[in-house]
Amino acid sequence: DTGVSQDPRHKITKRGQNVTFRCDPISEHNRLYWYRQTLGQGPEFLTYFQNEAQLEKSRLLSDRFSAERPKGSFSTLEIQRTEQGDSAMYLCASSPGLNNSPLHFGNGTRLTVT
Amino acid sequence: DQQVKQNSPSLSVQEGRISILNCDYTNSMFDYFLWYKKYPAEGPTFLISISSIKDKNEDGRFTVFLNKSAKHLSLHIVPSQPGDSAVYFCAAPWRGAQKLVFGQGTRLTINP
Numbered sequence: 001d002t003g004v005s006q007d008p009r010h011k012i013t014k015r016g017q018n019v020t021f022r023c024d025p026i027s028e029h030n031r032l033y034w035y036r037q038t039l040g041q042g043p044e045f046l047t048y049f050q051n052e053a054q055l056e057k058s059r060l061l062s063d064r065f066s067a068e069r070p071k072g073s074f075s076t077l078e079i080q081r082t083e084q085g086d087s088a089m090y091l092c093a094s095s096p097g098l099n100n101s102p103l104h105f106g107n108g109t110r111l112t113v114t
Numbered sequence: 115d116q117q118v119k120q121n122s123p124s125l126s127v128q129e130g131r132i133s134i135l136n137c138d139y140t141n142s143m144f145d146y147f148l149w150y151k152k153y154p155a156e157g158p159t160f161l162i163s164i165s166s167i168k169d170k171n172e173d174g175r176f177t178v179f180l181n182k183s184a185k186h187l188s189l190h191i192v193p194s195q196p197g198d199s200a201v202y203f204c205a206a207p208w209r210g211a212q213k214l215v216f217g218q219g220t221r222l223t224i225n226p
Contacts, residue, residue, distance in 0.1 A: 004157070033213070040123070042203050042216030043158065056213065091157055100146045100165070100207065103214060105157030 002026070004106035006092050012112045013082055020078045021109045025094030032075050033103060034067055035091040036060065043091055043105075049075060050097065082113045117141045118206055120217035128225050133191040135220050137204035140185065144206040148214070149178060149189050152201045161202075162189070194224045 005024040013019050025032045030051050035043035046065070047057045051072035061067075064082075069075040079086055089110050093103040119138045127133045137147075145166040150158035164171040164178045164187065171178050177190045191198055201221050205214040 040218065042118075042120075042205070042218050043214070045213050045215070048213060093157075100163070102148055102160035102163065105150075105159070107155065107157045 004092055004094050004104050006090075006106035006109050008109055009107065010110050010112075012114065015084060015113055016081055018078065018080045019082060019111065020076055021090055021092075021111075023075045023077070023092030023106060025074070025092070026104055029094035029096050029104070030072065031095045031097045032069055033093040033095075034075070034077050035093065035105075037089040037091060037108070038087075046077075079111075082111075084113045087111055087113045116218075117144075117208075118204055118215050118217040120204060120220050122220050123218070124221040124223070126223045126225060127194050129196060130193045133189075133194045133198065133222055133224070135189040135191075135202050135204075135222065137187045137189075137217050138185055139187075139206060141206070141208075141215075142185070144208075146207055147178070147180065147187050148205045148207075149176075150203045150205060150216075152203065152219070158203060191222075194222075196224050196226060198222060199224045 007022045033048040034046040037043045047067050049069040064080045067077045089108045091108045093105045095101050095103050148163040149161040151161045152158045162173050162176045180187045201219045203216050203219045205216045208215045
């Protein structure tokens with residue numbers, strides 16, 4: 001169990017640029033989640049995948065956000081035309097999908113939009 | 115609509131004493147609750163959970179209590195240690211997909 005891996009750990013970008021984050025889940029986990037955390041708040045759900053299928057998207061996920069999980073392994077989260085309000089910690093988590101099994105989180109990607 | 119609330123942003127406790135972190139929820143459909151612990155620059159890590167069919171679950175120094183009638187749960191840490199200094203989040207799965215709804219977190223500081 002090597003844990004959930006996220007890359008990069010930090011990203012600084014200028015407003016209007018596109019950014020892409022990568023998440024590698026625990027290998028035997030078929031569920032993968034993306035969360036966003038801002039200062040003083042708990043993580044907020046963005047979207048989740050069961051294998052390669054994206055099953056739910058939060059209304060927080062505007063049209064500028066897109067997530068993929070080709071082949072049901074790693075996932076990418078892309079933000080187009082970034083805005084300062086996108087600055088946050090983006091967390092990826094995975095789980096085996098068993099009832100009430102806890103989510104395992106990565107260390108996140110901190111995005112700063114200047 | 116904050117379905118899970120942690121009303122204390124911070125808590126300071128002396129080493130060796132008991133730490134009590136509180137969490138309230140509004141959705142009576144929640145039937146399982148989890149506590150996560152988060153150190154700076156790391157992701158949240160799972161600490162302990164409780165099913166709604168129980169009112170207490172214990173794991174070493176950590177005990178979670180659930181009061182369904184009050185829609186309230188609490189995490190007790192005894193004795194508190196310096197390594198317990200972290201942000202603690204309570205969470206509940208929503209709509210059966212393990213989509214967790216988190217509280218705002220409580221920053222616990224253990225003073226030597």
